[in-house]
Amino acid sequence: MTDQTMTPEERAASLEGMGCRRKRVEDVRFTQGKGNYVDDIKLPGMLFGAFVRSPYAHARVKSINADAAKALPGVVAVLTAEDLAPLGLHWMPTLAGDKQMVLADGKVLFQGQEVAFVVAEDRYTAADAVELVEVEYEELPVVTDPFRALEPDAPVLREDIKDQKEGAHGPRKHHNHIFTWEQGDREATEKVLEEADVVAEEMIYYHRTHPCPLETCGCVASMDKVTGKLTVWGTFQAPHAIRTVVSLISGIAEHNIRIISPDIGGGFGNKVGAYPGYVCSVVASIVTGRPVKWVENRMENLMSTAFARDYWMKGRIAATKDGRITGLWCHVTADHGGFDACADPTKFPAGFFNICTGSYDIPVAYLCVDGVYTNKAPGGVAYRCSFRVTEAAYFIERMIEVLAIELGMDAAELRRINFIRKDQFPYKSALGWEYDSGDYHTAWEKALKAVDYEGLRREQAQRIEEFKAGKTRKLLGIGLSHFTEIVGAGPVKNCDILGLGMFDSCEIRIHPTGSAIARLGTISQGQGHATTFAQILASELGIPASDITVEEGDTDTAPYGLGTYGSRSTPVAGAATAMAARKIRAKAQMIAAYLLEVHDDDVEWDVDRFVVKGNPERFKTMKEIAFAAYNQAIPGLEPGLEAVSYYDPPNMTYPFRAYICVMEIDVDTGEWQVRQFYALDDCGTRINPMIIEGQVHGGLTEALAIAMGQEIAYDEMGNVKTGTLMDFFIPTAWETPNYITDHTVTPSPHHPIGAKGVGESPNVGGVPAFSNAVHDAFRAFGLRQAHMPHDHWRIWQIAENLGLHA
Amino acid sequence: MSKTHVKLKVNGREVEGLAEPRMLLIHFLREELGITGPHIGCETSHCGACTVDMDGRSVKSCTVFVAQANGAEITTVEGLANPDGSLGVIQEKFREHHGLQCGFCTPGMITRAHRLLQENPNPTEEEVRFGIAGNLCRCTGYQNIVKAIMAAAAELNAAKEAAE
Ligand code: FES
Ligand code: FES
Numbered sequence: 001m002t003d004q005t006m007t008p009e010e011r012a013a014s015l016e017g018m019g020c021r022r023k024r025v026e027d028v029r030f031t032q033g034k035g036n037y038v039d040d041i042k043l044p045g046m047l048f049g050a051f052v053r054s055p056y057a058h059a060r061v062k063s064i065n066a067d068a069a070k071a072l073p074g075v076v077a078v079l080t081a082e083d084l085a086p087l088g089l090h091w092m093p094t095l096a097g098d099k100q101m102v103l104a105d106g107k108v109l110f111q112g113q114e115v116a117f118v119v120a121e122d123r124y125t126a127a128d129a130v131e132l133v134e135v136e137y138e139e140l141p142v143v144t145d146p147f148r149a150l151e152p153d154a155p156v157l158r159e160d161i162k163d164q165k166e167g168a169h170g171p172r173k174h175h176n177h178i179f180t181w182e183q184g185d186r187e188a189t190e191k192v193l194e195e196a197d198v199v200a201e202e203m204i205y206y207h208r209t210h211p212c213p214l215e216t217c218g219c220v221a222s223m224d225k226v227t228g229k230l231t232v233w234g235t236f237q238a239p240h241a242i243r244t245v246v247s248l249i250s251g252i253a254e255h256n257i258r259i260i261s262p263d264i265g266g267g268f269g270n271k272v273g274a275y276p277g278y279v280c281s282v283v284a285s286i287v288t289g290r291p292v293k294w295v296e297n298r299m300e301n302l303m304s305t306a307f308a309r310d311y312w313m314k315g316r317i318a319a320t321k322d323g324r325i326t327g328l329w330c331h332v333t334a335d336h337g338g339f340d341a342c343a344d345p346t347k348f349p350a351g352f353f354n355i356c357t358g359s360y361d362i363p364v365a366y367l368c369v370d371g372v373y374t375n376k377a378p379g380g381v382a383y384r385c386s387f388r389v390t391e392a393a394y395f396i397e398r399m400i401e402v403l404a405i406e407l408g409m410d411a412a413e414l415r416r417i418n419f420i421r422k423d424q425f426p427y428k429s430a431l432g433w434e435y436d437s438g439d440y441h442t443a444w445e446k447a448l449k450a451v452d453y454e455g456l457r458r459e460q461a462q463r464i465e466e467f468k469a470g471k472t473r474k475l476l477g478i479g480l481s482h483f484t485e486i487v488g489a490g491p492v493k494n495c496d497i498l499g500l501g502m503f504d505s506c507e508i509r510i511h512p513t514g515s516a517i518a519r520l521g522t523i524s525q526g527q528g529h530a531t532t533f534a535q536i537l538a539s540e541l542g543i544p545a546s547d548i549t550v551e552e553g554d555t556d557t558a559p560y561g562l563g564t565y566g567s568r569s570t571p572v573a574g575a576a577t578a579m580a581a582r583k584i585r586a587k588a589q590m591i592a593a594y595l596l597e598v599h600d601d602d603v604e605w606d607v608d609r610f611v612v613k614g615n616p617e618r619f620k621t622m623k624e625i626a627f628a629a630y631n632q633a634i635p636g637l638e639p640g641l642e643a644v645s646y647y648d649p650p651n652m653t654y655p656f657r658a659y660i661c662v663m664e665i666d667v668d669t670g671e672w673q674v675r676q677f678y679a680l681d682d683c684g685t686r687i688n689p690m691i692i693e694g695q696v697h698g699g700l701t702e703a704l705a706i707a708m709g710q711e712i713a714y715d716e717m718g719n720v721k722t723g724t725l726m727d728f729f730i731p732t733a734w735e736t737p738n739y740i741t742d743h744t745v746t747p748s749p750h751h752p753i754g755a756k757g758v759g760e761s762p763n764v765g766g767v768p769a770f771s772n773a774v775h776d777a778f779r780a781f782g783l784r785q786a787h788m789p790h791d792h793w794r795i796w797q798i799a800e801n802l803g804l805h806a
Numbered sequence: 807m808s809k810t811h812v813k814l815k816v817n818g819r820e821v822e823g824l825a826e827p828r829m830l831l832i833h834f835l836r837e838e839l840g841i842t843g844p845h846i847g848c849e850t851s852h853c854g855a856c857t858v859d860m861d862g863r864s865v866k867s868c869t870v871f872v873a874q875a876n877g878a879e880i881t882t883v884e885g886l887a888n889p890d891g892s893l894g895v896i897q898e899k900f901r902e903h904h905g906l907q908c909g910f911c912t913p914g915m916i917t918r919a920h921r922l923l924q925e926n927p928n929p930t931e932e933e934v935r936f937g938i939a940g941n942l943c944r945c946t947g948y949q950n951i952v953k954a955i956m957a958a959a960a961e962l963n964a965a966k967e968a969a970e
Contacts, residue, residue, distance in 0.1 A: 023901055030909030031897035031916060033843020033883035040842040123833065124826065214847045214855060214910040214944045265845070265910030266944045298848040526908030526945045694904045697947030725852035725942070732939040733948040 011607045016546065017539030018753065021690040024531045025546075026524075035263045038218045039295050041233050046220065047076055049281055049294040050126040052116040052133045053304070054108035057144070057375040057718020058157070059137040061104045064116055069132040074125035076288055078133060079117040079280060081105040092249055092279055095272070096349065097168025098178070098340035099160075100378060102276040107140070109157055109338030110377045111718050112303030117280040119292060142718040146312065146335040146372040149176040157338065157373045168340075169349040169371075178340050178371035183354045184431045189366035192327035196318030200406040204398045205787045206391045206767075208310035208335070208376070208712045210302050211383040212728065213525070215265025217305050218295030221281040225289050231258045234278060236553075237271040238562055240521055241500055243555045245274055250282065261553035267525035268702070269381035270306050272343045299723045306343075307376070307712050308383030310335040311353075311391045315399045323409050325418045328362050328430070330395065332369040334380070340371060342380035344387045345495040345502065351387025352652075354431035355486045358396035359440050359656060360418040365430035375718045384702055384763040386487045393483040397768035398785070401480075401775060405784055410457075411480055411776075412448060419444065419482070426749075433486060435654045436748050438682075443744045444482060447658035447680045450742060453478075456662060464780050473668050479661035479773025483765045487757040488572055488653040503648040504572035505559035506580045508537065510641040512630040514623030515547035518580075521561010522573040523553040527695070532687050533577055536753065540581035542608025542622040559644055574687070576647035578752040583643035587629070592620040594634050653748045653756035655683045657765045663773035667804050670796030672708065672774070674737040679766075684747045684756035693741045696762045700739050703766025705731050707774075709791040729791070778802060812876045816841065817885030825872045831865075832856045834872040835882065843883040843913040847942070854941030857914035858882045864921040866940070883913035886920055895965075896920055896958045905954035907945035915941050919955045927963060931956065 006014070016022045029035055054061075066078040081103040084090040091099045104115040116133050120126035141155045148154060154176055156162050162175045169179035193199055219234030230252055236242045239259040247254040264271065277294045284292040296305065312333040318326045334350060336342060344351040350369035357365050382388065400418075404411040419440040420427050427435040460476045467475060492501035505521040518537055522529060530550040538545040552558055561573060585605065592610035593600045596618055603610040611619040620628075628634070629641040662676040679696055686692055709729035713721040722728045747754025767788075774790045775783055781802045786794065799805060809824040816839060823838050830849075835841040835858070844867055847855035851869040858867045859881035886894045893901065896919050906912040915938065922929065922937040929937060934955050935948070943951060 024904065026909065027901040027906060028893065030906055030912050031883075031893060031900050032887055033841075033913040035909050035912075037842075037845065037910065039846065040836075042837070042840070123837075124828070212944065214853060214908070214942065215845065216847075264908060265847075266908040268944070295846075298850065298853075528907065690904050694907060694946060694950060697949045698907060698945045699947075701947035702944070724850055725848050726850070730853075730942050730944065732942065733935040733952060734939040736935075736948050738949055739947065 015538040043291040046291040048126045054113045057111045058140040058142045062136040065134040069129040074121040075129045077119040094341040096340040096342040100339035102279045114276040119284045144714045176373045181369045184366040186366040188364045197321045200403040201316045202402045204313045206309045206311045211268035211270035213266030216296045216301040220293045221285040222291035223285040233260045235271045236261045237267045259555045261523045264525040268384040306379035306381040313395045317399045328365040334371045337376040337378040339378035341378035353388040353392045356392035359484045361420045385760045390764045393764045443658045475777040477663040477773035477777030479769045481659040481769035484656040492648045502562045504561040505646045506576040507559045507644040510626045514626040517549045519551045519558045576645045580643045580645035588625045655756040657681045659769040661769040661773040665777045667799045670792035678740045680742040682744045683758035685754035699762025700766045707770035709789045815879045831867040831870040831872045855914045899954040899958040903954040905951040911943040
């Protein structure tokens with residue numbers, strides 16, 4: 001078939017643009033073991049770094065003796081805080097405006113904290129040397145409970161700032177207090193609560209967990225003494241931000257630093273922050289003049305780099321007798337660990353937790369978050385979610401269930417009568433957000449119908465009868481969740497991290513023969529950017545996706561951007577991609593008009609070409625235009641065809657979803673089985689449905705893990721009880737169910753292609769769906785609230801406490 | 807530490823070298839031989855990212871000393887492409903059914919699937935799920951991995967039938 005005989009539809013299809021289930025271009029390498037992850041990098045003369053870590057959660061470091069380690073053949077250096085202090089690098093700034101010890105400076109604040117950095121010729125020698133470093137500790141009283149941490153006589157954890165009354169986010173009211181963040185109208189909310197027909201009150205705990213990507217964090221730092229140029233390959237979700245931070249703290253000029261994110265084996269928020277390992281590797285490379293690799297092992301990963309959640313959320317929700325919600329009140333005690341290393345935009349110390357009014361039209365609300373130091377690892381990252389949105393989703397979706405119990409109402413119906421209506425968008429929430437678009441009722445009805453909700457409730461009622469009659473020991477839980485996310489940070493006017501505005505970027509060059517390369521400020525960690533961004537370009541430019549190379553992750557070549565997390569790549573960089581493409585198209589239009597000898601306004605875009613209006617046989621394809629752009633002198637136009645766009649979104653995007661989980665629970669063993677899971681996602685315009693579905697499967701499985709067993713647990717001495725994959729729950733293929741995916745499409749009105757972002761929704765909305773299923777199974781027997789994770793033991797305990805084992 | 811001499815066959819090629827007796831097979835493959843398909847996700851035999859085929863069995867190479875592999879025949883994901891360099895059936899099905907995202911678990915997963923289909927050429931979905939339960943994936947939720955393996959089994963069986 002030639003170009004001439006193809007219909008516009010056929011031409012469009014051949015581009016593999018937006019909406020196409022395009023196979024991923026990354027996979028040819030990955031399926032053959034030809035990925036290039038950080039631990040695959042091997043440079044001549046490369047050394048290995050490894051940490052000596054604290055076995056104690058809170059202790060004074062009395063002395064460090066590295067003589068025996070240094071004497072071991074193959075050991076090149078041992079760094080301690082004393083060595084870093086003259087460079088001012090024994091502490092580093094965190095993303096949250098706090099500072100964190102790079103190596104223990106006088107004391108340690110959590111188990112697994114970095115105390116010394118050993119550099120040796122190979123991994124094995126480095127590990128041996130770690131054992132030979134002698135550290136003398138004096139144990140101090142440990143605080144792992146954030147409520148205890150705020151008592152007047154609680155031990156002082158951060159001696160460095162104990163007298164500091166003002167923190168990065170306002171006044172501190174106690175030596176272990178970090179910040180107070182208030183939103184909404186307290187007075188009005190409390191008045192509503194006082195006068196309400198019904199008020200439901202509950203403490204909801206979202207436990208501490210960890211993103212645990214299959215690849216741990218690591219880097220290779222290489223200082224070239226001759227050129228003065230520092231190159232760092234690493235597991236960075238935000239390579240440009242890392243470059244700026246490295247420059248600011250090391251004093252090395254930014255143009256002399258090159259940060260490269262190679263293939264990344266999953267991130268989920270774990271790879272957003274800056275870790276002591278990066279700083280130590282850079283220093284070690286400068287000191288030794290050789291490249292230095294540091295890759296943490298799994299135990300180090302779970303114990304020291306970026307945990308997630310750990311929010312104690314006290315809620316009060318008010319309603320009329322017939323179920324209209326009239327107000328929401330929330331106080332959060334946020335356990336941040338030993339240092340405040342949350343990855344949140346500067347003005348949002350609790351992230352976007354103020355999205356906690358969810359999908360509901362709640363007239364008035366008040367939120368207060370107190371951040372607290374404890375003897376636990378620092379972090380507080382968005383584990384496959386937008387900043388603290390997962391906590392917010394869990395909070396409101398539990399509060400709705402509790403209110404339904406209080407009202408004696410069906411929880412699906414309670415949601416239905418309180419949803420923000422389609423005609424209310426753009427909707428201004430009581431806690432300050434402007435939701436861009438949504439159609440919650442349509443999605444909800446579609447979901448309920450798909451699972452035959454009424455039928456399920458009948459089955460459940462019957463099951464309860466049979467249980468009571470002693471005919472079965474299994475209960476049926478129906479877990480509901482409807483949540484609105486807030487992603488795509490974000491407008492630079494209110495979103496920055498350490499002063500870096502959260503825009504993103506794309507640079508496109510069309511080659512003379514009509515193929516192209518695009519470079520972005522984001523970085524894929526499995527999302528398939530090389531595939532999907534090419535699809536956006538294919539649709540915008542009329543160039544087949546297979547003729548477009550997408551490159552990310554090298555700060556020397558890619559335009560500046562804030563990276564990939566918080567589902568921001570599609571909303572922000574995806575928009576930049578479309579905008580840059582439109583600049584190219586504008587120039588292409590002038591070239592086409594010139595070649596066709598008509599006025600600019602007399603040609604129009606048609607899939608992959610400009611045609612003369614009313615005369616479609618006369619056209620110039622993008623390919624022809626590209627060639628002319630470089631090889632023909634066109635009056636008034638510079639040669640070439642390229643463009644760059646830095647996109648600062650006018651607003652966030654607000655994807656939403658309706659999830660329903662049907663779970664069987666064995667009352668005697670606490671075992672559970674997901675019988676059905678229906679997931680409807682509305683992420684606006686869909687770029688690659690295959691990839692969206694894959695993201696939903698993966699995010700739901702993470703949600704399953706979190707809700708049903710995954711946690712970072714500490715004992716009262718501050719020992720990590722779940723530091724290996726033996727204890728830290730990751731579902732295998734065996735306990736993971738099949739998911740049914742579905743969608744509605746409500747495009748974002750302010751986004752150039754209407755896309756809203758999807759990667760994280762399933763984790764955000766999945767957790768309440770699984771957890772609500774467990775709660776729902778026991779609702780008839782009086783269960784109101786049971787904290788996650790719902791592992792077999794804890795489920796058994798629920799049944800025991802309800803007297804179901806008698 | 808004194809070193810011992812090891813000789814093994816990796817992806818059809820004879821290799822030998824000196825290694826400390828405590829050196830793990832995964833480190834020998836990755837660091838001495840530059841075979842970086844098998845990955846390290848835990849070094850405690852929980853994740854399966856390091857899975858290779860050793861004398862016709864799936865093993866987690868982080869839990870095998872290279873000295874134990876002396877004389878063994880090892881296949882890694884690098885050895886599973888067709889002789890002409892095109893993707894092998896399992897690899898192709900993983901691509902077709904979107905059975906991978908970040909790709910970190912993929913080499914271990916595909917190597918395991920390869921052995922599973924030798925052990926059981928006609929697995930049910932349950933058997934596939936059970937058979938790969940030693941390999942963790944954080945990205946895909948397994949649904950498409952299972953689909954890919956089932957599709958590979960069907961295609962391999964059809965090819966076998968056609969050849970008979
Ligand atoms: S690295 Fe071998 S099983 Fe995880
Ligand atoms: S594809 Fe990322 S761990 Fe499996």
